[in-house]
Amino acid sequence: MNKYRTHNCSELRKKDIGNTISLSGWINKKRDHGNLLFIDLRDNYGITQCIIDKGNKNFLDLEKTQLETVIKIEGKVVNRSNETINKDIKTGEIEVAIDKFEILGTCKELPMPVFSDQEYAEEIRLKYRFLDLRRKKIHENIILRSKVISFIRDEMIKFGFLEFQTPILTSSSPEGARDFLVPSRLNPGKFYALPQAPQQFKQLIMVSGFDKYFQIAPCFRDEDARADRSPGEFYQLDLEMSFVEQEDIFNVVEKLLVNTFKKFSNKKLMYNKFPKISYLDAMLMYGTDKPDLRNPLIINDITEIFTRDDVSFEIFKKLVKSGSKVRCISTKNTKDKPRSFFDGIDKWAKDEGYSGLAYFTIEKDGELSAKGPIGKFFSKEAIMEIMKKTNSEVGDSIFLACGKQKELEKITSQARDKIANELELIDDNIFAFCWIVDYPMFERDEITNNIKFSHNPFSMPQGDLSNKNLENPLDILAYQYDIVCNGIELSSGAIRNHKPELMYKLFSIAGYNKNQVDEKFTGMINALSYGAPPHGGIAPGIDRIVMLLANEKNIREVTMFPMNQNAQDLMMNAPSDVDEQQLKELNLALKIKK
Secondary structure, X not given: OOOOOXXXXXXXXXXXXXXXXXXXXXXXXXXXXXXXXXXXXXXXXXXXXXXXXXXXXOHHHHHOOOOOOEEEEEEEEEEOOHHHOOOXXXXXXEEEEEEEEEEEEOOOOOOOOOOOOOOOOXXXXXXXXXXXXXXXXXXXXXXXXXXXXXXXXXXXXXXXXXXXXXXXXXXXXXXXXXXXXXXXXXXXXXXXXXXXXXXXXHHHHHHOOOOEEEEEEEEEEOOOOEOOEOOEEEEEEEEEEEOOOHHHHHHHHHHHHHHHHHHXXXXXXXXXXXOEEEHHHHHHHOOOOOOOOOOOOOEEEOHHHHHOOOEOOHHHHHHHHOOOXXXXXXXXXXXXXXXXXXXXXXXXXXXXXXXXXXEEEEEEEOEEEEEOOOHHHEOHHHHHHHHHHHOOOOOOEEEEEEEOHHHHHHHHHHHHHHXXXXXXXXXXXXXXXXXXXXXXXXXXXXXXXXXXXOOOOOEOEOOOHHHOOOOOHHHOEEOEEEEEXXXXXXXXXXXEOOOHHHHHHHHHHOOOOHHHHHHHOHHHHHHHXXXXXXXXXXXXXXXXXHXXXXXXXXXXXXXXXXXXXXXXXXOOOEOOOOOHXXXXXXXXXXXXXX
8 A cells, every 4th residue: 555645646536435535636726714724735636625623633734834745644534515615627516624634745935826827027937947837727738648658659550650769979061050069078079959859760760671660859959939939959750751752641640640739629620631731822811831821811812913903002102113112911801990990000011011001992982982181192903903802792801011021921821810819800729730842842032042952852753754954943833841830830840851962953943952961961961772662751749749748838838948038948057168188078168259
């Protein structure tokens, strides 16, 4: 028999009334009614209400015991009266009359309360993360994370995948984010890198003759923090398959995500079969390759309208002549919205650093017309053409922006979200997944103007490879794809380029000669020359999946021990200084910039 407890704090029921039991846990809450002291005892599993009356010799000691002290109690299970039943907890029909108690672990004065989910400063929460993790909401998030990972692992095994672990100490990669470097003691002056992802290793697993691989992989990137990205490290479901096409990857991932989200959430799935949207269409219709499909608003290009003689909005017309484009968002049946709504959207755009959003509302009082600050600049025929292009009707409103393409995509994407939120168009009880496909293989660097890989450099280009015209690299599409849910990118993936000669050609376009490719990707390029199967994969982010399922906006709420925005672990005081002896062993000397 366990000396600390006969039951956990979630187990006792009416059937246990009359039994003498023992419980151990943390004092979650105390309520002193004078002659009677109520204590909520908490452990990992739940809460049990315990009571002790003033006549008990332990009353005064228990009364002055600090919250979050770890105690063991012994007592008898008794019935609660009907008016005191607590339906919010599993043990709500009973309570335990304390006979005696023992302190197992004392507690100092708390820097933050544990029994409430009140918001506290990030610095306090991360410094005392072990206390923060005791709080109900985040404790349940971490338990959910564990259950999700276990479920995903079981599903992958059912799908016929084998789980392998890839190295943590590896070589630095020239592509992607900044590496975390680890100095080698045995090889002075040389460094390992922590893997940004197991990309090369999982491809080598396919070359090794294994057919389906997965792992819940730790990944390390020296990146700045965002709400949906942890600085330093994160976890992903890394998977790779041999002898597959793009659609084979989609089938596996869709089944996995549908099963997972139905298992752990009561929200509806907008699609069981995820729609596929080309990258170019996504950038046009949503202004982003991470669209939230719960939002019904669509962006339309109406640049041609401003070449017409019967449109006299000269500001936009001049910009269009100089190469700018005009895009717009149509909102349904907003004719009765007050002027303050439209002006508010325009002011918001200016506050975001843009020139603003022009607007008008389509009306018909005998004649078709446009009401609003710029309505007078459009003829009836021009309005009809806009209605046709945007699928608009009388009573709808049009918001317009003009500018260069990159800037235009940014403002219309943000405006689409802003307007939808203002109009309460987004259903928070839905998960809307989609695939973004047909990414360009290359893009032009905005700073250097050089051509670089836009996505994964190991991806297979589309088209007839034997006659592939590499003279127009920006026109080459790749078998690359992202999975997106509710505006959050869960993963990128690709069908891999398993042909060394083609890889050399593609890398040459991005400025790498053959020797550089051989040096940077020695293991990969060598392995591919010994008979590599067609293969592909993807790696959905575990942290982001759990964040969606837990309905959290910040990834730190589903991460057990996250760093702060400056990539610091306030609890363990990392990163920290190291002494001279450690540096000497690694053949290193510090040269700190002043």
